[in-house]
Amino acid sequence: MAPKARNNICNQREKISLQQTMSSHVPIVIDPEAPRGLEQLANAVFLQTTDVPEGVRSLLPSETLPISTLLKTNIPDRLSTTSIIQPVHLCASPLDPHWTIDELFKTSLPPRTWLYALEENLSTMWASGVRSIKPPSPPSPNLRFPLWVMNFWNVVVEVAEQRDQWRAAEDWLSRRVQDSEIHKVRSLLGKIPWGLRLWSLVGHDKETRVGYLARLLSNDWLGERHINAISSYLNTRAQRESGSRPTSLVVDVDFPTYLSNHSRATTESIRAHEGLRMYADRISDHKYSRLFIPVHVGGNHWIVFSVDFVKQTFEYGEFT
Numbered sequence: 001m002a003p004k005a006r007n008n009i010c011n012q013r014e015k016i017s018l019q020q021t022m023s024s025h026v027p028i029v030i031d032p033e034a035p036r037g038l039e040q041l042a043n044a045v046f047l048q049t050t051d052v053p054e055g056v057r058s059l060l061p062s063e064t065l066p067i068s069t070l071l072k073t074n075i076p077d078r079l080s081t082t083s084i085i086q087p088v089h090l091c092a093s094p095l096d097p098h099w100t101i102d103e104l105f106k107t108s109l110p111p112r113t114w115l116y117a118l119e120e121n122l123s124t125m126w127a128s129g130v131r132s133i134k135p136p137s138p139p140s141p142n143l144r145f146p147l148w149v150m151n152f153w154n155v156v157v158e159v160a161e162q163r164d165q166w167r168a169a170e171d172w173l174s175r176r177v178q179d180s181e182i183h184k185v186r187s188l189l190g191k192i193p194w195g196l197r198l199w200s201l202v203g204h205d206k207e208t209r210v211g212y213l214a215r216l217l218s219n220d221w222l223g224e225r226h227i228n229a230i231s232s233y234l235n236t237r238a239q240r241e242s243g244s245r246p247t248s249l250v251v252d253v254d255f256p257t258y259l260s261n262h263s264r265a266t267t268e269s270i271r272a273h274e275g276l277r278m279y280a281d282r283i284s285d286h287k288y289s290r291l292f293i294p295v296h297v298g299g300n301h302w303i304v305f306s307v308d309f310v311k312q313t314f315e316y317g318e319f320t
Contacts, residue, residue, distance in 0.1 A: 046123055052148045052155070056101070061159055063195020067210075068186065070163050070194040071170065078160055079108045085136040088117045092130040097146040104145065109157050110136050118150050162194055162211040169217035222302060227294045228252045234292075250292040255279060 061073045079085065110118075114136055122130075132144035166189070174182050196210040208229070216226060231250040238246035258275045270276045283291065293305040305316045 042127070046126055049126065049146075050122070050148045050151055052152050056104070056152065057155075059101070059105070060155060061194070064193050065195075067166050067189040067192055067194045069190075070159075071166055071189070073159075073163060074105075075156055075159055075163070076105060076107060076109050078157065078164075079110060079137055081111075083108070083137045085110070085114060086134075088114065088121060088136075089125075091118075091134040091136055092125045093132045093134055093144050094129045095132055095144060097132040098142055098144045099146075103140070103143060104149070104152070107135050107139060107143070107145075108137060109153055109160060112157060115150065115153055115157065119154075122147065122150055162209065162214075165211050165214040166194070169214035172217050172219070221300070224253045224296070227296075227302065231294065245286065247288060248290040248292065249283065249286070249288045250294070251279065253294060253296065256293055256295045 061070055061075065065073075118133070126147060131147070133147060133149050134144050170185070170189070173185055177185075192210060194209075194211065198208045198210055198212070212225075212229065216229075231252050234250045235246070238248055238250075254275060258273065258279075262269060262273060262276060265273075265276065270280055282288075289308070289310045291307040291309070293307070295303055295305060297303055301318075303316055303318050305314070307314055
């Protein structure tokens with residue numbers, strides 16, 4: 001037999017074996033010291049098994065939809081905290097999936113902690129023969145979803161959290177502002193995509209969804225992420241108003257921790273600490289004349305310190 005013909009037969013056998021592996025209930029035994037090629041094949045099969053089909057993914061709300069549309073979107077609700085939730089290992093089944101699209105979108109979403117446990121154990125369960133996942137609080141005893149339901153639930157939980165945050169924010173505003181102002185807010189919600197990323201309201205150059213702003217419209221206590229967002233906004237505003245070289249810098253909430261942990265810092269220890277070195281270089285390069293430092297004290301109170309490098313003074317103030 002010619003080498004080319006032999007290779008074609010081998011490729012056909014591998015393809016048939018791969019198809020049988022994906023549809024069979026027989027557990028897949030993976031040798032811990034198997035050849036690299038077999039390990040890559042197993043990983044490829046697992047990734048294909050857990051990939052959400054495009055037909056299902058297309059039914060989820062696009063990130064380009066405005067917030068006002070997201071508020072009206074019909075997606076599964078999250079499980080109540082009082083619901084009886086079965087542990088992950090009791091929701092794994094060796095049987096083929098048994099489900100419909102309607103059941104998928106009507107089944108309540110598991111909590112994130114449950115999804116974390118599923119994500120951590122799914123590859124091991126799949127290798128031992130698990131072929132479907134039952135909801136942790138099943139509406140039907142025979143309901144079994146494909147393994148890709150893990151990734152589907154992770155996406156929908158994020159969408160549901162964004163929707164719930166904006167619903168709470170809109171409700172909070174409607175009870176505190178005049179009708180004309182709430183009309184302006186709703187007009188904005190009809191123009192801003194719910195999946196929009198903000199780059200100027202975060203620290204360390206990480207992105208944040210616009211939904212983060214919804215969390216500021218509440219009576220919740222100010223937390224570190226809120227203060228960091230405000231600090232980033234003030235720095236961006238200062239740069240816009242004073243050109244490319246603002247004279248003041250508002251640090252994020254990590255800076256006071258760096259200082260308190262290095263109260264007797266030397267030049268060498270500052271250079272050795274990544275956070276302190278970053279701020280030292282930034283202050284030196286931009287020649288800031290003033291530094292504002294938000295500090296959380298007493299577990300429930302924020303104050304701000306000010307360092308004036310020109311006058312060589314140190315002040316602090318409280319919010320009232």
